[in-house]
Structures are given as C-alpha cells and as structure tokens.
Amino acid sequence: MRMLEDELFPSTPGKVKIERAHAINRQFHRCFASTSTMFLWALFLIALTASYLSFQSFVDTSSKYLSASWGGLHWEKQIRVSAEVRRAHGISVLVTGAAGFVGSHVSIALHKRGDGVVGLDNFNSYYDPSLKKARKSLLASHGIFVVEGDINDGRLLSKLFDVVPFTHVMHLAAQAGVRYAIENPASYVHSNIAGLVTLLEACKAADPQPAVVWASSSSVYGLNEKVPFSESDRTDRPASLYAATKKSGEEITHTYNHIYGLSITGLRFFTVYGPWGRPDMAYFSFTRNILQGKPITIYRGKDRVDLARDFTYIDDIVKGCLGSLDTAEKSTGSGGKKRRPAQYRIYNLGNTSPVTVPTLVSILERYLKVKAKRNVVEMPGNGDVPFTHANISLARAELGYKPTTNLETGLKKFVKWYLHYYGYRPRGSKNL
C-alpha cells in the first residue's frame, strides 16, 4: 500500500525525474542501438512529415473549394439571367454592397427600369445580418441575384467579369459609420482601401472596362467651416478614419482614371436615411430606443450648439446614383493601357437644408407618439463633425439631381416601414 502511494504521489518530484530519465535512457539505447537503425527512423519520420503536409494542403484546398459559395454552371446561369438588359440602350450593372441600404434601393430602381443588375455582398455582421438577408430576399423577389462574396476576392471579381461584360459598376460596398472607426480601424482599411483597390484592379483588367460610380462621403469635408460645402472646397482635414479612407478612395480612383482610363464618378453622400436603412445610424437607433422606452444620447457641440446634418432621403440619393450612371462616359482603356483621357467626376448628393439632431428627435417623437428620454452630452472627440451642408449646384447642372423629400416627409415613410418591418401594432399608423 505504502509503495503504491509512493508511486502515485511521490514526495520528492526530483526523484521521479531521475528515475524517468534512467528509464528513457534505457529505452533509447534499446531502440537506437545502431546508427543504421537511427538513419532508417529518420527517413521514416521525414516521409511521415512530408505526407502529412501534402495531406493538409489537399484538405485546405478541397475545403476552400467545397466551402466557396460561388461557382458552377447553375451559379453562372443565375448571374447571366440577373444581368439581362430588358430595355433599349439599357445598361448592365454590378452593384457591390447590394444587400446594403443604398445598394438594395439602387438595385431595385435599376431593375425596374429594365437594366441588368447583379449584386455582390459579403453579408458581414457590422449590423444585424438578418436585415441584409431580408433585403436580399426582397431583391430576389424582383429577380435580382446577389452573389455572396467579398470585394477583396480578386478571383471572384474576375470570374464575374468573365461571365458578364458589365457596362457599369456601382460600388457601394464599404465599411460605413463614422464613430465605429475608433473601435475597429482595420475594417475601414480592409474594405475602403484594400477592397477598393482589388475592385479597381478587376475593372481595369476587364474587357470592356466598365464605368465606375462609387460612394464617397460628405465626411471628406472634415473640419471645413465654410458652408455650404462645395466640391472645390478643401478636403485635406478629415476628422475620422472613415473620412480619411473615403478621401483616400477619391485619390485612389483618380490614379486608376489617370493610368488606366477608368471612367470614375465619386458621390459624396450626405447622411442618407429612409426605409430599409442602417440600424447603426442615429435616426434608426433613436427610433428603436424610443419605442423600447430606453434613453437616447444626443451629442451637443461646443458652446452648447446643436449638431446638424443635411439628412438626405434615400429616393433622392437613388435618383442621383441613376443620373450618374446615365451620364457616365465609357472607360477608355484596355489591356492595362488607356487610349485617351477618361472622365473623372465628383458630386455632392445632399438635401441642402440641414436639420439639428434635437429637431430630428422631435419629428420621430411625433410620428412614434412616444416621448424620447433625452440624454444630452458633450460631443465626444470620436470623429464627429458639428454640421454638414451640401451645395448641389454641380449635381443639379450635370446629373439633373434635384432632391424633393424634406426630413418630415422622409421620416414619416421611415417610421411607417419600421413599425411594419419590426411588427409593431399599427397604433395610430393610419396617420402616418
């Protein structure tokens, strides 16, 4: 009994080590008694490692192949059908970020007028992916196919251009949100810089090259104080990493225009809102909190000045996007070289009438018939700017852009959609 206890619970761990060392030594001598045996063992181990490594790479390759959510004849057919143009002089458009807020609206508008549309979206979880899936279903019900994939996937992009000679790319996929850049800076570089370059590489290599229309942002005006913001104003003082990546996007697209002859149109969107919107934005999260009886945080600027935004309704933005696609000239390059200079444009798409954040809240209270629990705090230094205000003369003159929806009307439509989508009882909704 005592011996058994000693074996199981040795009083001196060092002793065990010495005994084990002796035992291992004896075994070692038995196994590798001669040099030739050791050589054979070494050969055996090398062969084993090599076969393990090649098996691993086989497993990796095949699992990548098996898990790829794209490819195959059926997949290609869905893309071709979705890209079919159904009107004279129609266009075929690859819409990136198609399951996003602006992307889904633009896709439907294009499809409705007879253009071909193929969507691309990575369905990331920056906000509730079930809303993105619901938008995808909505698009499917219109006959629009959305490919699940990432703009950083160059192979996928070149495959898409092999299957369809897209005339246009509407590039809306991006890491959005001004304040989230503090939490996750890498995601902005990944989507708004690396993803943009991968997309432009695919566009440059495509034959024919498509014309590219893409989403920049009002945030590029950064710390500008001159109002309203005009396209010729300085944009070299971004207040957030989000803004910095969008400004970089304007410069990156310029490079591709200059070297490869890609036709480029950048659209500076001003705080877009509306049905099927983004849950991370203030008007959306305020609505959710007000209905749930939770407090909302309202930021206030220096000297207790209210923050203001040139809130722009989604339908107006869609018209600006379509106007841009329709007036975009063809790209001029092929085989990696441009034949002649190509079009390069930048436009503000705003509403031209800024509204303060407390006023936005009052409008929501009225439509929701619930008082908000307002918690007013100093604007934290996390990338916000005090106000935005668009000068849209250029877009009006060259795109025929003319916003027609004020914040009151637009929020009414948003609230109606929100109550319906999230299954609220139609309390007084007849008034909406």
Ligand SMILES: O=C(O)[C@H]1O[C@H](OP(=O)(O)OP(=O)(O)OC[C@H]2O[C@@H](n3ccc(=O)[nH]c3=O)[C@H](O)[C@@H]2O)[C@H](O)[C@@H](O)[C@H]1O
């Ligand atoms: O035009 C753009 O280029 C950008 O527009 C949008 O950014 P913003 O104008 O910042 O919109 P949004 O977050 O709705 O905040 C609105 C107001 O509410 C204030 N705000 C916000 C949150 C909060 O809890 N409290 C608050 O007061 C806040 O301080 C601000 O004054 C897009 O999100 C962005 O992706 C980009 O497209």
